[in-house]
Each structure stands twice: as structure tokens, then as C-alpha cells.
Amino acid sequence: METRKVQQTGGSTYIISLPKQWAEKVGITPGARVGVQPQPNGKLLISPEVDSKPIRKKTIDISNVTGRMLERAIIATYLAGYDIMEFAAPKITAEQKKVIRDVCHKLIGPEIIEEQSNFVLVQDILSPNELSVKKAVQRMALITTSMFNDSVIAFCNCDTDLATDVMERDNEVDRLYMVISKQFKAVLCGTGFTDQDTTIEEYHNYRMVAAPIERIADHAHRIAHMVLMFPPELDEKRTEEITKMADFAMDTFKKSVESVITLNPKMANQVIENQTDMDTFITHFNRAYFDKSVDLSFGTMISIRTIIDSIGRITDYAANIGELAIDASIDSPNVKW
Numbered sequence: 001m002e003t004r005k006v007q008q009t010g011g012s013t014y015i016i017s018l019p020k021q022w023a024e025k026v027g028i029t030p031g032a033r034v035g036v037q038p039q040p041n042g043k044l045l046i047s048p049e050v051d052s053k054p055i056r057k058k059t060i061d062i063s064n065v066t067g068r069m070l071e072r073a074i075i076a077t078y079l080a081g082y083d084i085m086e087f088a089a090p091k092i093t094a095e096q097k098k099v100i101r102d103v104c105h106k107l108i109g110p111e112i113i114e115e116q117s118n119f120v121l122v123q124d125i126l127s128p129n130e131l132s133v134k135k136a137v138q139r140m141a142l143i144t145t146s147m148f149n150d151s152v153i154a155f156c157n158c159d160t161d162l163a164t165d166v167m168e169r170d171n172e173v174d175r176l177y178m179v180i181s182k183q184f185k186a187v188l189c190g191t192g193f194t195d196q197d198t199t200i201e202e203y204h205n206y207r208m209v210a211a212p213i214e215r216i217a218d219h220a221h222r223i224a225h226m227v228l229m230f231p232p233e234l235d236e237k238r239t240e241e242i243t244k245m246a247d248f249a250m251d252t253f254k255k256s257v258e259s260v261i262t263l264n265p266k267m268a269n270q271v272i273e274n275q276t277d278m279d280t281f282i283t284h285f286n287r288a289y290f291d292k293s294v295d296l297s298f299g300t301m302i303s304i305r306t307i308i309d310s311i312g313r314i315t316d317y318a319a320n321i322g323e324l325a326i327d328a329s330i331d332s333p334n335v336k337w
Contacts, residue, residue, distance in 0.1 A: 018046070057084040066096060074103045078110060078124070079178065081186045085110070088119040108175045126179070133183050133198060133206045134261070140176045140213045141257040143169060145250060147220035148314065152246040154227050155307055156239045163227035166220055173217040180210045205328040209260050212317035216253060219310040226306045230299035238289050242307060245281050248274070249314045256321035263329035265337055271322035278315040282308055 004016040018028065026048040028034060035047040058077050062070055077085045087100060092115075100120050104110040109126030147166050154163040184207040187200055226232070234242070252274045259268035290296075290304060329335045 055083045056081065057086065058082040059086040059088055061089060062087045062092070062096060063089040066093075067099065070096060070099045071103050074100060074122075075107070075178070078107055079182050079185060081182055081189070083124055085122040085124075086119055087122070091117055092120060106171060106175060108179050131179060133180055133203055136176050136180050136183075137206045137210055137213070138257075138261065140173055140180075140210060140217075141254070143173050143176075144213055144217040144220065145254060147173070147217055148223075148246070148250055148253075151220040151223040151227075152243065152307075155223055155232060155303070156234060156243060158227060158231045158233075160228055160231070163224035166224035170217050170221040173214055177210050177214045180207055201328075205260065205324060208324050209257070209321055212320050213257070216314050216317050219314055223307050223310050226303045230303045232300045232303035233297060234300070234304075238304070241285050241289060242304075242311075245278070245285065245308070245311050248278065248281065249311045249318070252278070252315050253318040253321075256318040256325065259322055259325035260328060263325065263332045263335060265326045265329045265335060268322035268325035268329075271325075272319045275315055275319045278312060282312055 002019055006014050006016055009015050023029075028048055032048075035045075037045045037047070058080070060073060060077060062073065065073060074085070074087070087096075089096070097115065097120060100122070101112065104112060104122060108131075109124040110122050111125050112120060113123045114121040147169050150162055151166045153159065154166060184203045187203050252271055255267055256271045258264065259271060285308065290301075290308075293301075296304070
């Protein structure tokens with residue numbers, strides 16, 4: 001690494017010289033203007049591109065690549081942070097174009113801007129400044145909370161319409177998760193940045209938090225799916241007990257997210273301790289209302305086992321978020337234990 005001595009000019013301005021070899025390579029001449037952008041990790045990015053960062057384009061040959069393989073290739077290209085993605089083949093089939101359209105609809109930003117028989121051009125039109133990583137995580141948490149609450153209501157009332165709606169909302173959580181993953185990779189690799197007020201450590205923490213939130217949404221989807229597969233027949237007492245456990249799990253989840261946003265280790269520790277209480281609740285429910293029950297149909301037994309398992313796992317994921325909150329808060333000057 002080369003070093004440059006910082007000098008002062010005009011009484012208030014610090015200056016450094018640019019390496020001549022680099023300047024000539026990128027086309028910088030005396031009198032030219034360069035872009036200067038502070039990075040989240042405290043570094044300063046000097047770029048010959050004043051108005052915008054260079055457009056990054058990736059071309060992928062999708063000959064004989066179809067179905068889930070094509071879907072994974074598109075998502076991988078998106079997560080890599082390319083601005084323009086070109087999918088080419090001697091002849092792109094209607095099935096391949098459908099996969100490309102469907103994946104673009106599932107992601108935030110990519111839009112098909114041109115397509116012909118032998119290529120499809122996709123551009124990511126999302127501006128990084130439009131959605132901060134913190135707001136994306138909070139949005140994920142809100143949608144996941146509503147999904148879980150509605151999945152329990154659908155379960156207890158055998159509401160197939162509400163269950164279907166819950167399952168469709170899972171796509172929105174997945175889209176936000178992809179955006180967060182993409183933003184973090186861009187910051188980590190130095191290919192871009194989204195928020196000067198957010199450090200790399202904070203990007204890392206929010207990316208780590210997004211993963212268990214996405215898993216919790218998957219469990220809400222799983223509960224809703226049970227309503228369609230094996231509509232449960234519940235008596236009032238079982239419904240009441242399941243609702244109590246679900247409310248406890250969701251309260252734990254909401255506190256775990258709040259503990260990360262506010263860097264509150266005291267609340268995070270409470271969230272972690274709730275794991276033990278949930279284990280006790282589940283053990284009691286199984287002994288009193290499930291293990292020796294002879295009044296339940298086979299389908300209802302499967303549904304109950306599924307929702308109880310998901311409620312327990314949601315509490316576990318919330319505890320994981322609580323541990324992340326404790327780790328993230330350790331360097332905060334205002335932490336109260």
C-alpha cells in the first residue's frame with residue numbers, strides 16, 4: 001500500500017497527492033474533477049466518476065439452463081450487485097422468459113428493459129438511497145408479525161382464505177431479505193454503499209438479524225399451509241392454549257427486534273430467558289392436551305404438532321436475535337445492563 005503525506009493549505013483544507021500512475025490509467029488530468037465519497041467503514045472513496053458509479057454489467061449464457069437452475073442464476077447475479085444483467089442464448093425459450101419475468105417480480109429493483117429472441121436485458125432500477133438496511137429490517141419484522149398473527153387466527157378458525165393470504169405475503173419478506181443481502185455484499189466488497197450514517201458493523205448486524213426474521217416468516221407460511229392441507233378441528237380449551245403460546249412467542253419476537261434497533265441488552269436477555277418459559281408451556285400443553293388425546297383426528301394431530309413446533313422454533317429464532325442484540329450493543333457508550 002502506498003502512503004501519502006497529508007498537508008494543509010489555506011488554513012482549513014487538507015490535501016494529499018494522487019498517485020500519477022493511477023491517475024493516468026483512469027484518465028485523470030490536471031483540472032479534472034473526481035468524486036469523493038465517505039464509506040461506512042471510515043474510508044474515503046476517490047473515483048474518476050463524478051456523477052455516478054460505473055455501471056456493472058454481467059452477461060450469462062443460459063443455453064440449456066431452465067427452471068430452478070435459471071432462477072438461482074438470476075438471484076445470484078442480483079445479489080452480486082450488477083446494475084445490468086444480460087441473459088443470452090442462441091434462442092431463449094418461452095419457458096426461460098417466464099422464469100426471468102417471475103424472478104424479476106419476486107425481487108425489488110430488477111426490471112426487464114429489452115428482450116429479443118436471443119437475449120433478455122434486465123436492469124436494477126432501485127436506488128440504494130431509497131431503502132435503508134434498518135428500514136428494510138423493520139419492514140420485514142412488521143410483515144412477519146402480521147403473517148404470524150394471521151396464521152394463528154386462520155389455524156384456530158380454519159380460515160383458508162386468510163391462510164392463503166398469509167402464504168402470499170411471504171414473498172414480500174423474501175424480497176426484502178434479498179435487498180438486505182445485496183446491500184451488505186455491496187458494502188463489504190466495496191462496489192457501492194447505501195447509507196453514510198450506517199457502519200459496516202451495523203450492516204453486518206442487520207444482515208444477521210434478517211436471516212432469523214425470514215425463517216420466522218417461513219414458519220408462519222408453514223402454519224398457514226397446514227390450514228389448507230389438514231384443517232384442524234379444535235375445541236375451545238386447545239384453541240385458548242395455542243393462542244396463549246402464540247401470543248407469548250410473538251411478544252418475544254417483537255422484543256427481540258426492538259432490542260436490536262435500540263441496542264438494549266437488558267431486553268435481549270429477557271428474550272433469551274423466554275426460551276425456557278416456552279419449553280415449559282409446550283411441555284404442559286403436550287401432556288395435558290395432546291400426548292394421550294384420543295379425540296383428535298389424524299389430520300388435526302399433524303396440524304397441532306406443526307403449529308406447536310413452529311411456535312417453539314419462533315421463540316428460538318427470537319432468542320438468536322436477542323444474542324445478536326447483545327453482541328451489537330457491547331460497543332455502544334449508552335448501554336444499560
